[in-house]
Amino acid sequence: xxxxxxxxxxxxxxxxxxxxxxxxxxxxxxxxxxxxxxxxxxxxxxxxxxxxxxxxxxxxxxxxxxxxxxxxxxxxxxxxxxxxxxxxxxxxxxxxxxxxxxxxxxxxxxxxxxxxxxxxxxxxxxxxxxxxxxxxxxxxxxxxxxxxxxxxxxxxxxxxxxxxxxxxxxxxxxxxxxxxxxxxxxxxxxxxxxxxxxxxxxxxxxxxxxxxxxxxxxxxxxxxxxxxxxxxxxxxxxxxxxxxxxxxxxxxxxxxxxxxxxxxxxxxxxxxxxxxxxxxxxxxxxxxxxxxxxxxxxxxxxxxxxxxxxxxxxxxxxxxxxxxxxxxxxxxxxxxxxxxxxxxxxxxxxxxxxxxxxxxxxxxxxxxxxxxxxxxxxxxxxxxxxxxxxxxxxxxxxxxxxxxxxxxxxxxxxxxxxxxxxxxxxxxxxxxxxxxxxxxxxxxxxxxx
Amino acid sequence: xxxxxxxxxxxxxxxxxxxxxxxxxxxxxxxxxxxxxxxxxxxxxxxxxxxxxxxxxxxxxxxxxxxxxxxxxxxxxxxxxxxx
Numbered sequence: 220x221x222x223x224x225x226x227x228x229x230x231x232x233x234x235x236x237x238x239x240x241x242x243x244x245x246x247x248x249x250x251x252x253x254x255x256x257x258x259x260x261x262x263x264x265x266x267x268x269x270x271x272x273x274x275x276x277x278x279x280x281x282x283x284x285x286x287x288x289x290x291x292x293x294x295x296x297x298x299x300x301x302x303x304x305x306x307x308x309x310x311x312x313x314x315x316x317x318x319x320x321x322x323x324x325x326x327x328x329x330x331x332x333x334x335x336x337x338x339x340x341x342x343x344x345x346x347x348x349x350x351x352x353x354x355x356x357x358x359x360x361x362x363x364x365x366x367x368x369x370x371x372x373x374x375x376x377x378x379x380x381x382x383x384x385x386x387x388x389x390x391x392x393x394x395x396x397x398x399x400x401x402x403x404x405x406x407x408x409x410x411x412x413x414x415x416x417x418x419x420x421x422x423x424x425x426x427x428x429x430x431x432x433x434x435x436x437x438x439x440x441x442x443x444x445x446x447x448x449x450x451x452x453x454x455x456x457x458x459x460x461x462x463x464x465x466x467x468x469x470x471x472x473x474x475x476x477x478x479x480x481x482x483x484x485x486x487x488x489x490x491x492x493x494x495x496x497x498x499x500x501x502x503x504x505x506x507x508x509x510x511x512x513x514x515x516x517x518x519x520x521x522x523x524x525x526x527x528x529x530x531x532x533x534x535x536x537x538x539x540x541x542x543x544x545x546x547x548x549x550x551x552x553x554x555x556x557x558x559x560x561x562x563x564x565x566x567x568x569x570x571x572x573x574x575x576x577x578x579x580x581x582x583x584x585x586x587x588x589x590x591x592x593x594x595x596x597x598x599x600x601x602x603x604x605x606x607x608x609x610x611x612x613x614x615x616x617x618x619x620x621x622x623x624x625x626x627x628x629x630x631x632x633x634x635x636x637x638x639x640x641x642x643x644x645x646x647x648x649x650x651x652x653x654x655x656x657x658x659x660x661x662x663x664x665x666x667x668x
Numbered sequence: 669x670x671x672x673x674x675x676x677x678x679x680x681x682x683x684x685x686x687x688x689x690x691x692x693x694x695x696x697x698x699x700x701x702x703x704x705x706x707x708x709x710x711x712x713x714x715x716x717x718x719x720x721x722x723x724x725x726x727x728x729x730x731x732x733x734x735x736x737x738x739x740x741x742x743x744x745x746x747x748x749x750x751x752x
Contacts, residue, residue, distance in 0.1 A: 262747060264747070265747070266747055267747060267748055267749060267750045267752075268746060268747045268748065268749045268750065269749075269750060270749050270750055270751055271695070279695065279696075282691075282696055282700075282733070282734075282737035282741075283733060285737065285740070286733050286736060286737055528703075528706070583750045623699065624695035624696065624698075624699050625695075626694075626695070626698045626751070628751045629751055632750065632751050
């Protein structure tokens with residue numbers, strides 16, 4: 220090992236040419252300041268636009284959604300809560316139609332839908348609202364380590380308020396262990412929160428089974444379905460879900476709007492976060508933005524109508540992408556369970572390649588290494604750490620998002636560029652060279668202490 | 669299907685494709701063309717006159733929507749995509 224350790228040192232001390240991260244396309248080393256410039260640069264007028272492969276971050280609005288919204292941005296501007304004139308009534312009718320469209324998509328009653336500003340607000344409302352309402356008797360909440368930041372952060376706040384939180388680990392495939400969940404439920408547990416489809420690795424949690432466990436133990440069950448609504452069939456009664464967060468801009472609707480499903484029977488009670496005019500049954504005061512909720516409603520009804528068509532197409536394109544990449548390059552790992560997943564979210568780890576440098580090399584494709592909220596930091600994703608991915612694989616992951624508007628050409632282009640760049644980066648990498656020589660990287664002691 | 673309805677459907681199909689072709693956005697254009705073709709293929713065998721009438725009406729509304737959205741898209745054009 221000593222001799223190979225020495226050769227490692229020699230290789231690593233080679234003038235920085237092997238480090239793709241610090242290289243510009245001309246081969247000159249780039250300072251971190253210059254790197255920032257590359258990251259933030261906007262497109263020139265005559266430059267080509269990168270193609271979009273980040274449908275988990277957000278989706279373009281469907282033209283049908285915009286078409287439904289525009290009248291409410293132009294002529295029908297009444298406050299939907301105004302009860303004294305036609306302006307108010309027409310807005311109210313539109314709002315109630317939208318509420319029904321959202322409810323229909325998830326098999327709920329329209330009275331159970333509360334409009335919010337997005338899934339983050341819905342998650343905050345659900346977690347803090349339920350915890351605070353029942354705090355006298357119940358002071359325990361269960362969630363998982365792979366939840367979205369807004370759920371985890373809400374839990375941190377509740378922890379500071381004296382609640383005890385269990386952050387359940389997930390298995391290697393990203394799925395929750397049901398027996399572990401059942402064992403963790405205590406008599407003073409008020410809420411279990413598990414997301415339906417993970418935003419980074421696309422795995423589908425066994426929501427129906429979790430719902431059954433929670434119902435049998437008399438615990439409320441919240442699920443963050445921002446990435447699942449409109450993409451997979453959902454029925455809140457069948458799944459025994461008590462609270463569900465929905466986002467507009469993940470289903471080809473407008474940004475800045477979402478919804479929270481709150482079950483009426485058996486009734487779930489929440490303490491509102493906002494005080495004010497008592498709109499939305501007093502749970503979410505503030506004027507409901509008619510154009511946005513009309514957009515959310517339209518997006519839900521289109522999603523319902525197009526679900527089968529979209530799902531079929533997204534699966535086909537996802538298979539095509541994975542096939543093309545995996546058949547060309549070795550040592551590519553797909554993160555998350557291969558079966559229990561939403562096909563449109565593909566998270567691949569390219570061993571011996573640094574994810575960030577690959578992202579920079581693939582500047583013609585809008586991609587991300589994980590959640591958009593954390594895409595500014597170079598830290599490997601906490602979701603990948605939670606599924607037990609090795610540090611190096613977690614650093615080399617890229618998320619490909621496929622959606623309604625993705626074309627075959629885009630998939631082929633992405634696959635081709637990706638294969639090209641991975642091969643190029645690997646050729647420059649001393650790690651790859653060592654692996655080719657048969658050195659086990661795990662046996663190398665990288666640091667002296 | 670009566671001969672008159674048949675020619676009506678074909679004319680509607682052609683108009684939908686023609687208008688969809690005008691979307692300046694690559695993704696909207698390819699989606700609209702694909703969706704129109706697939707919808708007409710899927711409903712090819714529909715024989716019931718009432719269903720046909722309903723589908724034709726849906727198609728007419730879709731045509732108007734596409735025309736509106738094409739004009740909006742033309743007002744706010746962006747750069748071409750790398751795959752175009």
